[in-house]
Amino acid sequence: MAQIIEKRELAPGCKLFRVEAPLIAAKAQPGQFVVLRIEETGEKIPLTIAQADPGNGLISIIFQEVGKTTLRLGELGVGDEILDIVGPLGHPTLIDNYGTVVAIGGGIGVAPVYPIISALKKQENYIISIVGARNKNYLILEEEVNEASHQLLITTDDGSYGRHGFVTDELRRLVEGGLQPDLVIAIGPLVMMRAVCAFTKKHQLKTLVSLNPIMVDGTGMCGSCRVTVGGHTRFVCVDGPEFDGHQVDFEELKMRQAIYHDEEEQATERYKQSKLSCGRC
Ligand SMILES: Cc1cc2nc3c(=O)[nH]c(=O)nc-3n(C[C@H](O)[C@H](O)[C@H](O)COP(=O)(O)OP(=O)(O)OC[C@H]3O[C@@H](n4cnc5c(N)ncnc54)[C@H](O)[C@@H]3O)c2cc1C
Numbered sequence: 680m681a682q683i684i685e686k687r688e689l690a691p692g693c694k695l696f697r698v699e700a701p702l703i704a705a706k707a708q709p710g711q712f713v714v715l716r717i718e719e720t721g722e723k724i725p726l727t728i729a730q731a732d733p734g735n736g737l738i739s740i741i742f743q744e745v746g747k748t749t750l751r752l753g754e755l756g757v758g759d760e761i762l763d764i765v766g767p768l769g770h771p772t773l774i775d776n777y778g779t780v781v782a783i784g785g786g787i788g789v790a791p792v793y794p795i796i797s798a799l800k801k802q803e804n805y806i807i808s809i810v811g812a813r814n815k816n817y818l819i820l821e822e823e824v825n826e827a828s829h830q831l832l833i834t835t836d837d838g839s840y841g842r843h844g845f846v847t848d849e850l851r852r853l854v855e856g857g858l859q860p861d862l863v864i865a866i867g868p869l870v871m872m873r874a875v876c877a878f879t880k881k882h883q884l885k886t887l888v889s890l891n892p893i894m895v896d897g898t899g900m901c902g903s904c905r906v907t908v909g910g911h912t913r914f915v916c917v918d919g920p921e922f923d924g925h926q927v928d929f930e931e932l933k934m935r936q937a938i939y940h941d942e943e944e945q946a947t948e949r950y951k952q953s954k955l956s957c958g959r960c
């Protein structure tokens with residue numbers, strides 16, 4: 680059991696929880712994630728450890744409500760308990776002195792980017808962050824990312840804040856302006872990571888992506904998170920979640936992410952209906 684000790688709404692449908700998990704907090708490193716389950720009959724879902732506070736035995740998770748489990752999670756409040764949290768899982772990001780790092784976070788992808796750039800900045804890297812959101816209301820962690828960066832560039836799809844356009848537009852502007860980053864990190868929706876990698880491959884810029892396939896056990900046993908990287912089968916939970924973006928078969932990943940689309944939609948719909956009928960009684 681892990682008790683929620685703080686809850687904040689960062690954007691519409693996007694929540695931050697600080698949760699008591701001393702053993703995970705003691706070991707967590709940037710780039711790692713947890714798998715949690717809310718109740719006995721619930722599914723397990725992976726979420727990135729957005730921050731670890733070993734002194735107080737707490738970890739932060741940030742999640743977007745996109746389906747049944749994340750909606751149900753978002754209904755929990757301070758004092759409630761999450762049935763089980765397993766972690767830290769996955770390989771940590773290799774924190775090294777690369778030089779100039781461009782870190783790109785799209786939507787909820789900003790949450791995993793934040794601990795990585797915080798650690799990279801401490802290693803004397805020059806950090807340029809590019810953060811993208813649908814509109815101003817959906818932008819998260821602006822202050823935190825700004826503090827962990829030497830430069831912060833913001834884009835919104837509708838132009839309501841920062842520059843109008845996509846994160847890839849800002850990356851193109853930087854590179855075409857003469858910047859040669861030593862490392863690009865892109866975390867966010869699959870289409871965004873694929874677009875970033877298509878651009879950086881052309882310019883031969885080393886690029887890391889953090890993949891988000893469907894996961895079940897998170898321990899390399901079930902095979903649900905299988906991806907193809909450089910022509911080889913890899914399991915994101917134990918071999919990743921970060922990979923060389925130029926080697927990832929994004930088409931296959933996209934297809935596999937949608938395998939349970941109908942079932943997910945039905946489960947979400949049934950859950951929303953059950954909430955409505957409960958409200959009527
Ligand atoms: C290593 C890893 C770290 C992650 N970290 C975070 C995080 O920090 N914050 C966060 O909000 N989400 C994160 N995700 C995604 C998160 O696990 C899914 O959003 C969640 O499992 C959806 O469950 P659900 O039952 O609410 O929605 P479902 O009903 O299962 O799915 C709803 C919709 O969400 C999409 N979806 C389902 N599973 C995933 C997935 N794994 N990745 C992306 N989209 C998905 C599908 O398009 C689906 O139609 C991470 C995923 C991985 C693999």
Ligand code: FES
Pocket residue numbers: 893894895896897898899900901902903904905914915916917
């Ligand atoms: S989630 Fe089961 S093998 Fe990775």
